[in-house]
Amino acid sequence: MRMQADCVPCLMRRILFQARLSGGSDDAEIMARCLRVFADEFEPGLKSVDVASKVHAECYAALGNDDPYLELKVLSDEVASGLLPLAEGMVEGSDNPLHTALAVSAAGNIMDFGSGIAIDHPDSFSEMFRELASQGFGLDHTDRLREILDRDGPVVYIFDNCGECQMDKLVIRQLRRMGKEVVGVVREEPILNDVSLRDVGRAGLDAELDAVRGTGAFYVGIDLNQISEELEEDIARSCVVIAKGMGNYESLSDEPLPVPIAHILRAKCIPVASSIGVPVGTNVVLVREPRSERPRARYK
DSSP: OOOTTTHHHHHHHHHHHHHSSTTTHHHHHHHHHHHHHHHOOTTTBBBHHHHHHHHHHHHHHTTTTOOOHHHHHHHHHHHHHHHHHHHHHHHHHHHSSSHHHHHHHHHHHGOTTTTTSSOOSSSHHHHHHHHHHHSSSSSOOEEEEEEEESSSOOEEOOOTTTTTTHHHHHHHHHHHHOOEEEEEEESSSSOOOOOBBGGGHTTTTTTOSSEEEOOOOOOOOOOOTTTOOHEEEEEEEOSSSEEHHHHHHHHHTOOOOOEEEEEEEEESSSHHHHTSOOOOOOOEEEEEESSSSSSSGGGO
């Protein structure tokens, strides 16, 4: 997805939020450093996550902290884990458990701190979870996803946020019941409140997955130019890539893949919602079919 004017205040609100997570930091100086990088990098039409990743890298360097969201990530997983029995009951009691598991998973996508478009503390998730999970989808390609899952090949599952990943476990369990191998993909390094390789064991994801891969870089979402050959091979032999959240949508929505991709997210901002064609606040299951052309680098 390409950078739009609305992305500017959203990103800078996030920078201010994470600057203040590290108590005692000079938030004005950090904002000044990040604004200079943003001004140098920003140009309409550039890929939004390319610019955001460079700005976040400058922020983390200024903070001298390579994981400023750590406490929020741990708390997010604790809060979401406490809701798992309720969520499991919703899925197990459903006559369409895959669809319900996806709805529960999409509800977790609200755990997107500091941007001003979601919530700013994990405790808020407990208060809104039942309502969010019952909203269903404004755009729903679940039936198409189910057809694709009948094909041979593993599922590549790209995670988004901590906390949200606890709800993703219910989708993964449904996939495993369907006989699917599931390869999980997380951020190579800590960035925002996303699941990174450091978080996998603490979050209990390793027990749910057949394999875990990193994205290969400090990056908002996933850059196909920087993934390992191992992950490239996983994608090529998969029946589908499931990409959770807006960061993964922003990084992959313009990228052709050799297999179908299913985006599961809550459209929390105008640029993403407009790109998909839904109102802001809509839960989405969007399946994109493979394209004949290939992305840059290894896929061209």
